[in-house]
Structures are given as structure tokens and as C-alpha cells.
Amino acid sequence: MTCTEFLAQLDELIDDEVTFSLRADLEQHLRECEHCEITLNTTRKTIEIYRSHEIYELPESVRVRLEQAILSKCKKC
Amino acid sequence: MSTIQQLGNEEVHPDVLLVNRAKQGDVAAFEKLVRQYDRQVFRIANHITQNREDAEDVVQDAFLKAYEKLNQFQGNSKFYTWLVRIAVNESLMRLRKRRTGRMVSIDEDVQTEEGSMPRDLTDWSPDPEALYNQSEMAEILKKTIQGLPPGFRVVFVLRDVDGLSTEETADALGLSIPAVKSRLLRARLQLRERLSKYFRKNAKNGGGK
Numbered sequence: 001m002t003c004t005e006f007l008a009q010l011d012e013l014i015d016d017e018v019t020f021s022l023r024a025d026l027e028q029h030l031r032e033c034e035h036c037e038i039t040l041n042t043t044r045k046t047i048e049i050y051r052s053h054e055i056y057e058l059p060e061s062v063r064v065r066l067e068q069a070i071l072s073k074c075k076k077c
Numbered sequence: 078m079s080t081i082q083q084l085g086n087e088e089v090h091p092d093v094l095l096v097n098r099a100k101q102g103d104v105a106a107f108e109k110l111v112r113q114y115d116r117q118v119f120r121i122a123n124h125i126t127q128n129r130e131d132a133e134d135v136v137q138d139a140f141l142k143a144y145e146k147l148n149q150f151q152g153n154s155k156f157y158t159w160l161v162r163i164a165v166n167e168s169l170m171r172l173r174k175r176r177t178g179r180m181v182s183i184d185e186d187v188q189t190e191e192g193s194m195p196r197d198l199t200d201w202s203p204d205p206e207a208l209y210n211q212s213e214m215a216e217i218l219k220k221t222i223q224g225l226p227p228g229f230r231v232v233f234v235l236r237d238v239d240g241l242s243t244e245e246t247a248d249a250l251g252l253s254i255p256a257v258k259s260r261l262l263r264a265r266l267q268l269r270e271r272l273s274k275y276f277r278k279n280a281k282n283g284g285g286k
Contacts, residue, residue: 010265035195041201042272046272049205050218070137
């Protein structure tokens, strides 16, 4: 398996959507290719970091104001 | 996210029960839906408009539009997916207004080779999050994702941050499944590449910042 072939399956591997035999091939490539192993691990980490950090926090005061505005208009619908 | 209730042989998502009550004029039921999803709508709107004020307006407008159109919600997709579709359209409208009518679209395929092949192959620090404090981290993550084309950003956020499936993301954005897949891969690789300069081993000593 080449690195390009590995990369084409990267998302499926991360999302756990690969068949048993394909997984075995991908893991075999990982044992032989440090670069692809780094790519896989750091891509996983990228997703994990974005998932665990809210970069657009909605402050509770703004939230309450928006909710009140929405609901007061709904009541008039 | 909500739990699934079992009703007879059919699984009914709790949102459907709330939507049905709201359709009959129960505003309290709609309030629950607003509280459940306002943060996510705000996040998506920010990612598209990149403007806090616009994102706040989108939250209001998207929920009001959803309320007005509740009767059109058939339950073929999840309520949240349907709501995201409204929020994405409202966000694009805001963006167009700000850019004085210039066409803004998330369905144009961006022709870029960037990130399709990893270049920075230095391993990251074992605990990259320990390298920066919380506000530095938020700034890095914001700056990095803002550098991506809007259509990549939104796919990444819906799939990887919000946890929507490929099918739901395609449905919410009006994209084909292959388009979602190709954007997700490129978005992930581009973000990884751009974050590498901050998170690689010795990044703080080696001029990563």
C-alpha cells in the first residue's frame, strides 16, 4: 500500500468505517510508515481538540436575551 | 444529545414530540428546542458569518423561521438537521448583505490542492494543549479554522464538532455525499497541517508562535 492509498482511506479509518481486511492492510502500512502514523495520530488529535474547545462561546446573558426575543415573537405568531 | 424513546416498535426522537406540541401552539415545547440547540446554531452561524452580531441575529431568525415553518417539517430528517439547513441559509444571507450582494455559496467546490498531501510530518508534542493557556488556544483554533474555505469549515464543524453523520451533513447543506466526504478529508488535513506549527514537538522553542 502506498501513502496515497493510505490517505484515501484516512477518514474511513478515523471514523471506524473500514472492513476487517482493509483495516489489517492499513495497520500493516502504519507499521512500515512513520509519516502516515504521524498523519493519522495528529489528524485524530486535531478533531479531538476542536471537539473539546468551544471557540464561539454563547454567554448565558446573551443566550437569555436571544431566547426571550425569540419566544416573545413566537407568542405573537 | 437527547435520548431515544421507544414507542411500540417505532423509535420516536424526543424532538418529534416537542415539535408536535409546538405545532399545536405549545410555546414551552418550542422553548425546550431553542434551549437544546441555540448554542450549536450560534456556533455554525459564527463559522459561516465570522461575525458575532450576525451570528446572534441568525440564532433569532433561524428559530423564528423554524417556528413559522413548523408545519412544513415532515419528520423525514431530524429536527436538528432541518434547523441547521435554515440556519445555514440565514447565515449565507447575512454574509451576502455584509458583502453587498456578492454571491456567497458553500456548495461551490473549492479547487485547492492544499492539504491533500501532508507536508509537515513532524510529530506533535505529547500534550499539545498544555503548551498554551485557554485563551491562546481559542485564538489559535479560531484563526486556523478561519483560514479554510467556508464550505470546508461548515462540513468539518457539522461532522466532527457537532457529530452529524455524513448523510445528515449532506442533507443539511444540500451537498452530495461524495462532496461531503471529499471536503471533510481536505478540511481535516488542512487543519492538521496548519495546527502543526503550533503543536509540533518543541514548537514553543522552535518559533512555532
